Amino acid sequence: GNGSRSCWHRLPVWSRRSPESAHPARPMTLMDIEGTGPDSVGPRPLLLVLCGLPGAGKSTLAKSLAHTGDSCGMRVTCIHFDDWMHVGQEGTGRDGGGPPVFDPVVWKSARSLCMEAAAEALGRNSDVVILDDTMHYTSMRLRCWKLARERASMYCQVYVDCPLEECLARNAGRSAVCRLPEAVMERMGRIFEAPRESNVWEAPTVVTSVSRDLWKDVERCKVFAPPLKSASELDPIIRALTSETVTHQVDIQSRRILGEYMGRLNAHDGRDTRATASTLNEERRKLVDACKQSFKAGEAVQGRGATDGATSSGDHADDDPESAVEHWLSKFRVTCEALGLD
Numbered sequence: 001g002n003g004s005r006s007c008w009h010r011l012p013v014w015s016r017r018s019p020e021s022a023h024p025a026r027p028m029t030l031m032d033i034e035g036t037g038p039d040s041v042g043p044r045p046l047l048l049v050l051c052g053l054p055g056a057g058k059s060t061l062a063k064s065l066a067h068t069g070d071s072c073g074m075r076v077t078c079i080h081f082d083d084w085m086h087v088g089q090e091g092t093g094r095d096g097g098g099p100p101v102f103d104p105v106v107w108k109s110a111r112s113l114c115m116e117a118a119a120e121a122l123g124r125n126s127d128v129v130i131l132d133d134t135m136h137y138t139s140m141r142l143r144c145w146k147l148a149r150e151r152a153s154m155y156c157q158v159y160v161d162c163p164l165e166e167c168l169a170r171n172a173g174r175s176a177v178c179r180l181p182e183a184v185m186e187r188m189g190r191i192f193e194a195p196r197e198s199n200v201w202e203a204p205t206v207v208t209s210v211s212r213d214l215w216k217d218v219e220r221c222k223v224f225a226p227p228l229k230s231a232s233e234l235d236p237i238i239r240a241l242t243s244e245t246v247t248h249q250v251d252i253q254s255r256r257i258l259g260e261y262m263g264r265l266n267a268h269d270g271r272d273t274r275a276t277a278s279t280l281n282e283e284r285r286k287l288v289d290a291c292k293q294s295f296k297a298g299e300a301v302q303g304r305g306a307t308d309g310a311t312s313s314g315d316h317a318d319d320d321p322e323s324a325v326e327h328w329l330s331k332f333r334v335t336c337e338a339l340g341l342d
Contacts, residue, residue, distance in 0.1 A: 152227045
């Protein structure tokens with residue numbers, strides 16, 4: 001009745017199987033994992049990751065958790081992704097009071113800076129590092145788990161599960177400098193990948209629908225993130241998840257773009273556009289296939305475009321999902337303009 005649901009595993013547990021397993025093995029106590037646990041290496045900082053739609057209440061929850069932690073004598077570092085976006089968007093609209101402008105370069109830079117700040121905080125004297133972001137793709141949250149393992153930290157994530165309609169209402173009440181366009185909010189609602197219990201690294205998850213203090217739930221759910229066996233141990237898993245996400249989003253969103261362009265073309269002169277639609281759809285399928293192949297190529301090859309085979313840094317398999325999706329969709333928009341509207 002308090003709006004919070006228990007974490008998927010009630011006790012701090014981990015699995016002997018690697019995170020690429022679709023189903024966790026028999027839960028182990030922390031001290032069962034190769035003899036390593038938080039007590040064997042002294043007190044460990046906690047990386048607490050908040051995820052959910054914009055307007056779900058993550059920032060309010062982060063402030064509440066930070067305030068409680070501070071009042072209990074904990075050294076808490078709170079990192080808000082939006083703060084880093086504000087810095088990177090100076091001169092793009094947000095700083096002048098206009099609507100936020102999405103720039104994939106700024107977005108990727110802000111994410112990198114945000115993760116670097118979290119890594120630095122975990123290496124300092126912080127007891128708790130709260131990372132407040134939408135974390136709308138599964139691979140983004142896996143990167144956080146990787147960071148916790150790199151720092152041999154404790155780990156927990158909180159999913160603030162709020163209906164899109166409520167998030168839209170809250171967003172509408174924000175000031176212009178903080179308000180997201182409704183189309184962006186609706187898009188986030190479509191693409192958000194909620195945490196899944198079947199992902200081992202998402203086992204320590206608290207699911208809540210309210211922005212109340214959840215320290216007791218976090219304490220019950222947090223786990224020790226054992227050190228990586230190698231720096232690249234999780235990279236193939238991250239790449240596979242990113243490939244799945246990006247390819248799916250490019251497929252779905254390019255269909256929508258095609259529909260929009262054909263609607264504009266029909267309204268422009270009323271010609272029979274079936275041949276153009278067929279050509280563009282074939283180019284769209286080539287683009288989706290090229291996107292998929294760019295990930296299969298791995299780290300050694302950065303990827304090839306759908307038509308000219310040119311290599312581009314935007315095709316790189318390790319790009320963040322959001323930037324990669326936008327890169328491929330930009331290519332398709334150019335194709336539509338060239339074949340459909342000239």
